[in-house]
Amino acid sequence: MTRYNEIKNAILNASKERILFIDGAMGTMIQRHHLTEDDFRNESLKDHPKPLKGNNDLLSLTRPDIILEIHREYLEAGSDFIETNTFSGTTIAQDDYACCHLVYDINYYGAQLARKAVDEYNLKTPTRRRFVCGALGPTNKTLSISPSVEKPEFRNITYQELANAYLEQAKALYDGGVDIFLIETIFDTANAKACIFALKTLFEDSKYPEIPIFISGTIVDLSGRTLSGQTGEGFLISTMHASPLAIGLNCALGAEEMKPFIEAISRNTHSELVICYPNAGLPNALGGYDETPEMMAKSVSRLAKDGLVNIIGGCCGTTPDHIKALNDSCKNIKPRFFDKNNVPHPNTLFLTGLEASYITKNSNFINIGERCNVSGSKRFCNLIKKNNYEEALNVARLQVENGAQIIDINVDDGLLDGKFCMSKFLCLIASEPEIAKVPLCIDSSDFDVILAGLEASQGKCIVNSISLKEGEESFIKKAKLIKKYGAAVVVMAFDEIGQAAETDRKFEICKRSYDILVSDKVGMDPNDIIFDPNILTIGTGMEEHSKYAIYFIEVCKLIKKNLPGARISGGVSNISFSFRGMEALREAMHSSFLYHAINAGLDMGIVNAGNLPLYSEIDKDLLKLCEDLIFDRDPNATEKMLAMAQKMTKKDNTNESEENLKNLRLQKTAEERLTDALVKGVDMYVVEDTEECRLDKQKYPRPLNVIEGPLMNGMSIVGELFGAGKMFLPQVIKSARVMKKAVAHLIPFMNAEREQRIKELGISEDDNPYNGTFVIATVKGDVHDIGKNIVAVVLGCNNFKVIDLGVMTPSEKIIKTAIEEKADFIGASGLITPSLDEMVHLAKEMQKHNLKIPLLVGGATTSKTHTAVKIDHKYDGPVVHCLDASRSVVVASSLLDEKVREEFLEDLKDDYDMIREEYYESLNERRFMTLKEARERKVDFDWNNHTSYVPTFLGSKSFNDIQLETIIPYIDWKPFFDVWQLRGKYPNRAYPKIFNDPDVGNEAKKVFNDAQDMLKDIVDNKILPVRAVIGFYKCASNDSDDIILYNENNEKINTLHGLRQQCDKEYGQKCYCISDFVRPLSNDGIADDYIGMFACSVGFGVNELCYKYEKIEYDDYKSIMLKAIADRLSEALAEYLHKLVRTDLWGYSKNEALNTDDLISIKYQGIRPAPGYPVQPDHQEKVTLWEVMGIEEKSGIKLTESLAMEPASSVSALMFANPHSTYFNLGKLNKDQIEDYASRKGQSIDDVERWLAPNLGYETN
Template sequence: MTRYDEIKNAILNASKEKILFIDGAMGTMIQRHHLTEDDFRNESLKDHKKPLKGNNDLLSLTRPDIILEIHREYLEAGSDFIETNTFSGTTIAQDDYGCCHLVYDINFVGAQLARKAVDEYNKKTPNRRRFVCGALGPTNKTLSISPSVEKPEFRNITFQELASAYLEQAKALYEGGVDIFLIETIFDTANAKACIFALKTLFEDSNYPEIPIFISGTIVDLSGRTLSGQTGEGFLISTRHASPLAIGLNCALGAEEMRPFIEAISRNTQSNLVICYPNAGLPNALGGYDETPEMMAKSVSELARNGLVNIIGGCCGTTPDHIKALNDSCKNIKPRIFDDNNIPHFDTLSLSGLEPSYITKNSNFINIGERCNVSGSKRFCNLIKKDNYEEALNVARIQVENGAQIIDINLDDGLLDGKYCMSKFLRLIASEPEIAKVPLCVDSSDFDVIIAGLEAAQGKCIVNSISLKEGEENFIKKAKLIQKYGGAIVVMAFDELGQAAETDRKFEICKRSYDILVSKKVGMNPNDIIFDPNILTIGTGMEEHSKYAIYFIDVCRLIKANLPGARISGGISNISFSFRGMEVLREAMHSVFLYHAIQAGLDMGIVNAGSLPLYSEIDKNLLNLCEDLIFDRDPDATEKMLLMAQKLTKKDNSNENEENLKNLRLQKTPEERLVDALVKGVDMYVVEDTEECRQNLIKYPRPLNVIEGPLMNGMKVVGELFGAGKMFLPQVIKSARVMKKAVAHLIPYMDAEREKRLKEQGFIDNDNPYNGTIVIATVKGDVHDIGKNIVGVVLGCNNFKVVDLGVMTPSEKIIKAAIDEKADFIGASGLITPSLDEMVHLAKEMQRNNLKIPLLIGGATTSKTHTAVKINHRYDGPVIHCLDASKSVVVVSSLLDEKTKEEFLDDLKEDYESICEEYYESLKERRFITLKEARSRKVDFDWNNHISYKPTFIGSKSFNDISLENLIPYIDWKPFFDVWQLRGKYPNRAYPNIFNDSDVGNEAKKVFEDAKKMLQDIIDNKILSVKAIIGFYKCASTNNDDIVLYDENNKIIDTLHGLRQQCDKEHDQKCYCISDFIRPLTVDGVVDDYIGMFACSVGFGVDELCHKYEKIEYDDYKSIMLKAIADRLSEALAEYIHKIVRTDLWGYSKNEDLKNSDLLSIKYQGIRPAPGYPVQPDHQEKVTIWNIMDVEEKTGIKLTESLAMEPASSVSALMFANPHSSYFSLGKINKDQIEDYATRKKQSIDLVEKWLEPNLGYETV
């Protein structure tokens, strides 16, 4: 077990039993000692020139007795975690005191003092373990905020300087003996990211094995943001790549003020534990803290009682008395439970600017703003070149205002310093909250520019892009570095052979990239992978380009079906480059292509969506032409498009005047005009048309009727088009603006009508004339308020007092307003999916605050089912789903009327019960049989009649003298042609028939001739050689799926571990495991079976020669050819080895007479499964092979940290002789088998789950 796993498991086990406690303030306790300047000096510092009083970290060196005693006091009070006295222990913070030279000692000794105190108490009570947290403070500098008002782009420290300082501190803390790194009091998430970068760098050094990380941010005021402007959820997402064991908040606020923010973290974190250590209330006028231990314990224990936290403690103003009071108040409270089966945002691409951005499989198309690209926008390029960054920022701002959810930033230009410009622009964005709120996409072909961007952004960015163009090693290196910075990755469909154009090749590269990224080589979350399968230009006049759009749409479907979690993006404008200058035509093409690509799975794209026409509004002839071109339905489509473009140009230059257009508009009714205005987002005549409708008193006797009629009809069309993917978010925003303008025009008339009705009914100003009061709000995290505003208007017109709290409204604000206003109802609205969770949270908070008033739920993302199943049971008061504005009047009126209220609620309860019943019945769980039953379905053989063939030797032997010429007949050439993307069509798919294919045959012949020449050169000049080792061992299977290996003297030498199929099958179907093919011990305890294994390579020297080809001869063709041949030779070597084993070395199939095609069809006796593949997917089994045969020593073939073989052109496998043995796929397995397997391998469950993650039939943390 690793040190990380040991510490993590100890903490998690303890956290399941009780709330855990971290210590309180160090500074507060130091102040109690009334220290003088002399206390901060020792012999070496007696002549130090700068004052040292206040440098509390220094006391670990000058007054270690005080620091040690403080640690002991907190341990005596019940602390489980003790922080080192190193909050300011970086060279950055110590520079103020001139003590940079003491940083190592401050941290090393600080860690040792805490270690000493903790060890003393662990020895006293060995059943209760305490831990040392190495405190890493925020420093006194910030990466996201300029110290100069005049120069917002200026920073007085760089990311790497900060990371370097943290690395120096972390090394000393580690060597001093800390158990955990605690990154705390984060007021700027960019600083925390630099610290995470440093810790990851430290852990890359084998001398510093990984230990757990805790992270604690600081919300500076009741706005719920850090000093650098980021929300709590944004902070969570930005630091998630650290995989913190615990995350939470400390400092700045007291527990009561911190509550809503710790709730949000508890709800949204993917970490196991939530930590919270607030101040002892808010500071008083003198800067002190007034909360007594009892006062603080009451508010903090409430957090624990509500299941929000696992670890609590104190920050500024707290003492051991506070920690003891917390212990006493929480002793019987059950800790927060982390639900492995309900991990927040599990299947989500989570990004952040200042605010979170969650992209799920249900999200609408994500518009990535394209105008901050010097290649795509001449204006933006000129602004950057002229150093007019203020106006360049305005380009970004307008995109966000128009609905861009992510901003793409590309500053690649030969006349620009990309790194400088990227850093400067992103730092300026950080000073503009209305821009910085959205995530950024750092876009560059220069990887150094990408790094500059990642180091300048505090949020979680997208990196655009990397590819396999320069090979796997380079790809992995870049991916791991991006991951180290916490970014998501765009991967281009580009590899060593170039850019992919056709569907199969696009998918092959995407799948290869995906497999690398999610494997242990990188270990990336699939949700952080975005594929750009290359949108290529159509309509070029070249026939080979005609299907490019089809290829893209088709590969979108393949990616979605086969690469779970991955998203798809693309540069939309590429599709229409052939028609540059013809903007009307291009925009129509973009809209049509997007419509079909989104249906196929396109998630996001770089596009100026605000300028696109609606799919349904495109001229029918133009629409048909676009689709003919996109789907290659007409060979003359390009010519026809050009003719159409000429017509459009002439039309644009015609003498049609504004009067003609106005007359054409007036041919429609005002209602039709209002619907058109809303759908098209044009507000030029909306007031005029709204007024015309209002004046039609026969049709619309009240102004409200205009809203409920044509305006709502228009918004209904907008909603339908948006849901169908025929409108994009910027267009919806434009529609909302039109709607608001129309409603704003009607409000004075509705107010006047209301006043008139009040006077007619005899009310006076001091009376309460309202039928009731409702507080309405768009919930936290959501900015959509169209529906809410309409509801407010409708209810207001029906004589209700409407208290509208606006958008992004936290639950506590809604509840406070409801209490202050003595509201009769609360109305919660939301359009985005995360709003559903906020509504659940609101219901829980209403219950906690003992409210009883009805809660109305509305908005596009809501449903009656969700309300019934997820919200209703959280709150004792009525919870009602309101479909639209008109329904809200019926609902509130029914609930206010005592005559109808009871019947209404009875019907609602019955309805919800029916919905819940149907919902739960519809859930279908994945079905597994128990491991015990799976083993009962093992493959049984008549072992009495089984012949065990003894190999010619027991043990291992090297075979390095196999001639490469002998391998040529065993080469499978089909994968070779696949490397070159040469795929024949049936019946010419395989070698040698591929040479007859009408499309690729000639090219296949050419590349094959080149291959034969190189192969002959390899043989003649002995460029490559064979390395192989083969082993045979006596063995016996066990009842628990293992294979025990013995030497010639029947002494156990090792064990191979098997895994058994566990998915439920038809009752008579077997559940296979590789151990089934090995004979168990006989009744007399005799070992009477054998197993073979081998490892081989023809890859030594390949990398060096390829380097020569690529860097010296600049001949990539030769390099690719050599690698392709080496791979084929290694696979041929494996085939050859297996044959000589069958016919000679083991000899169980001496008379075998098979053709090469028979070998490829697996018609031989026995199998040779490779560890890490479907039969036994645990790559760790390779380690057993390597250890038994001493593979690395005898062949030079190494296993990497991820257990890949090196050189790459290597093969290893086990060999089974049983004539009934066959290949199978393990599939998914359940937790009981994982636990059993972990026990058998003497490993932790976490480690086993890590290696077998793709085969887990359940969710893990």
């Protein structure tokens, strides 16, 4: 008898008689000894450089007496299983203590101690055998979750690194004498799969014969999921390839909370035994555990009485007393019965993502989404090649939304690093629960890419595919490895001779493959085998192809009859490849073919889920043609299909009209009506309802009670809905408008009450119903505030008092206000790059004032990297980068909650440390050309054959009489929806398709309609004036990357300074600078090229109107709407002016015929780069435009000290006519160019570095 069977039989025989018991917490017992640092050191560790207290596994070496005594106490209490003191016994966990070199000893001697104790008790009572469980903990790393919020694809450990660490631990435990391997406290199933991989590798070594495996997962909360998001049933399926003798749950929950999840595992597992060792209840406020042995025994015994468990014990907070109490309470209860002849879900293909999928013979057809395939989807391919993984994720998401039950992923392309792309995409999917919930099909012709995919997924995947193409030896090797990873496999009907086309050949190969896989050569479960008997293309016009569909349908029947358990799949779109481009016809073919193939036994297929018409709804004439082609009934079917295709058109989908909501006011209480008003953002009756509450003195003795009660209750619901993604930003802002009106009504009554109290009592009570106080501002020199205002509204909706200091706020004012108002937070916002320096300055000033309150920074120009590298170390208090409004609420709430604050700050510190480390490493990795080398790669033109277009005037002119009606058609609406954080999913991202988006479409339409109403009012009442200045000047470039400006007399009047791309490029690639697009001086010193420039605004009067909306009408929604529209109008004005220049004022593109979409897509000749943006990121270049054109005098548009334009809704740019001019991203610059640029501008290097900080490719002092 093998060692495995001997141990297994002993355990099973005992488990038939009674419930078995595993020991309790090791850490709890160690704490009772009140150990000091000296206890964790022995002679070899006396000079160890790091503190060791808390490294409990080390005690097996330094205080073995304590560990042995704890084991004996648990055995005395009645434990049948003793865990080794090795929960953190991997090199990964021990690295924190610099004890990696001790890992073998920790595990070997840890096992020896448990072995010694168990052997002692086995001698005492030979009829009751005890067992040693080698404890394999989860480590402090996770394969399914990124440690960086900013980089969801990032992992700080690889699958193989983790597996190797477990293998090292497992060898030492085995050598030390364990009977069982216990993989426990699994919060990430991918980690457990790496451990299983390690154990299977160990058992392949003849020196380490197989022993049983126990597996115990951890459900982290009442949602019933692990930390990595997987359900209990998903966890079961992901680990079932380990064939654990026992499986169950431990930690995180008490027995009461754990019951429904243990029930699900007991009901669904194929393992003989179920193990459960909960905590002593839920942790209390101090992190301790309150359940006494008697209390816990009562809860756990209920699990036993319900027949759910075979092995019970304790985790955190439990002691030998708890285990003894469990023994006493459960000794007469029958254990869970497992009938191996009646297992749950027999003859099932088990798959899982985050959620379980059971595929049986009774399952409906399984749709495998096909669009995440670089070969089958040009769009997906382009997205991956352009590194646009966010949009690529939307391709996957849309398939799941449209009904795909499995997602096929293929990144096989000669220009892609398949292993990298597969791993990155799957790691990103892991961060998207709505995609990750379904199983994945890892599809590649490169087996290394398949392995990379398997190592990046915590679920049970399908491998697509293997075949006998390279012979049996290669086939078996790959199949065994797939089984070891715990995946199902697609087997192609392909062998050493080639691809099978006819029925007999298809079946011959499938049967041969099946026989190999289910034999001892591989030992694969037949249910994990999926055959793809090759769906080949029909309708090609070639006689030999005409029966391909028939052959496939016939072989499906043969496989189902003769190869029990096997499933059948296929690439459905292959059948219609002859008709590519005729999508409606192809979809009808797919639906028709599927109908017949499914009836023949096809279980699943790679198909574009959501695009198939119902078989019964296909046009009768088209259906006849499809089936004539599929069953080869008409030799002319192909020609008839082509004729039909020309007549086909797709039906437009129509959106359902919105339901009209009934007015239920009279049927509800005032409180309910206020909640409705707040949630729906309707302010029609809010004052009336607020007053009704105020007058109810029995419920609300004081006006403040109305705010604290129904109003705050309503806003809490708004905050919860927004946080859960069930409300959108425009709705939240409308809710805030309602709240402000209600509060404004109550303020006079509150003031009167306060005055009365002062008279009566001589004091003023400090009433403060808020969660905390926020001082928020746009920093000095910056005038942009839409984002800041949105943050302020959302914070207000979440019960924070917000003191908004507006725009261009000096640090001194921010700090002074924060001190006076006893603020809990400071929020700093900025849009332009100079604002980054102001934020650094603000942090320094906060440090000087000895403040400790958190500083939150946000805005378009900010980033987590800049915050970590440039701001964080200037201030001892917390500095947090907030991506958006909802994030600011999460951050503020975390920092106010004493239970999570320390952990939040610790995670933040770790995150920033990692970002700084990566940043400085990236500086070292960057490669630059010298400026001289970069200039040698400038863009050269044949200036002798270049036409310089002459503008209709030189100098500058005002254009202040343009009508708003003229520019409205030029509006690009996409950024408008971005302001409101309304982002449709592909293909509904852009305007007007966003209105079709199932999630945000309705809200986008409402906001757009509100914008149209406001726009009409602006136009009809001429509310916003148009201001613009355009100028043209003679110019010439020089060898120093400058553009020299001249007047009509060829006299130099100013200089525009260019910057050149300097990052190392492949041989032959150019290094761009804007001066490349301008002709140099002629041989006789004449400047005969031209440059245009402009500044424009539709922002005058916006601030005054917004003040009225915010302070008088309490309507933030209108205020933000006006600013968003003004921004759009200003950008539209810029688009209109540029077109006017191209077709008339400069006239270099007189015959241009472009629509708005073409303009937005930059299909015109020439460019209009803005100073301060990627082509020339130095905002100082704006000063030249203002000086040369007299912009402030002609238009009123000003520059702030940080060179932001005022009004904020303003645009300025240069204009180039050169047909070869193009936009480019300057990128990072090396110091030699900064020194050269400073010299050319006559500035200090420090000044230039400050203005160009985001573009520096080196670290400054």
